[in-house]
Amino acid sequence: MTKKSSSTILLTRGTGLNQGDRQMFEKVGWQTVTVPLSVICPLPITPTMAAAIRQADWLVFTSQAPVIPVLQEAKLGVQIAAIGTKTAQAVANAGFPVTLVSPQENKKALADELKAKLPHGAKIVYGKSQLADSALEEDLAADFQVTSFVVYENKCPRESRENLWQLLAKGQVQAVYLTSPSAWQRFKAIYEAAPKQTDVPLQLVAIGATTLAAIETAGYQGILKKDWLAHAG
Known part of the structure; x- marks a missing residue:
């Protein structure tokens, strides 16, 4: 340019x-x-959210913002998918290995990668902002058990x-x-x-x-x- x-x-x-x-x-x-x-304003992780995080097979991150609060409730050994390299690095910096990184930084690419790699019926937890749409959950709903919740506000x-x-x-x-x-x-x-x-x-x-x-x-x-x-x- x-x-x-x-x-x-x-x-x-x-x-x-x-x-x-x-x-x-x-x-x-x-x-x-x-x-x-x-500006990111974290919201409290409720007992229901914490239980879902601990029971998840996979945690999915489409932003760096929810990484710390969600991983504070995560069990060791949980599989993690990230939307891009910066989000994956944030997960690594928090002390967790990243299993899957989408080839492009968009939800469609991430969903396609999850559908190609994960076993049918896997439990997925996805923390997001109040501004996020439901496109990712809708894309994955036919293949996996998807739980999403708002863990931070974006203002x-x-x-x-x-x-x-x-x-x-x-x-x-x-x-x-x-x-x-x-x-x-x-x-x-x-x-x-x-x-x-x-x-x-x-x-x-x-x-x-x-x-x-x-x-x-x-x-x-x-x-x-x-x-x-x-x-x-």
Whole structure:
């Protein structure tokens, strides 16, 4: 993707989760600026949730956020599936081995991998945020016993809204890296309200197919991270 020497890409993950992204984009010559569009608020693990976690054959993680609270209730030897390498690393950092990592960072790829590798009827537990849809559970329901529950809330910090509005109003970013449909929706609301300094549209870089679909459904043009990186620099 062509750029000017001063081009900057906006990173939107929660605080403490952007280091790998920063290194990735700076390696191909882009400056980075971070405005977290989410803050993670853990919810209590209820006795019912804890029992389900301990009885699970497999724990499934589609985000780094629920890793610690869920694994605090997990039994040794439980099998674990992660949606991508960053989530898998978070599991490993918590002291648990990862059995399965999806080949792409999206729920469809993860579900397909689980259906190909797991025995029929396996007990799966999936902890998620209040914003997550039920697509993964629905995809797996015919083959496995799936239990899901909300273990954290994903909220947008008020100060981030103000900081992002200022960056957009001043035309200080040329691209934005979006890692979930919820991040896109929050970004879109602020972007559409901010005055534009240029008619050149932002490059909307999506982590995976699910986020890209959310961008395109809203009538915008996006590009997958892997395709963007292939032309960056």
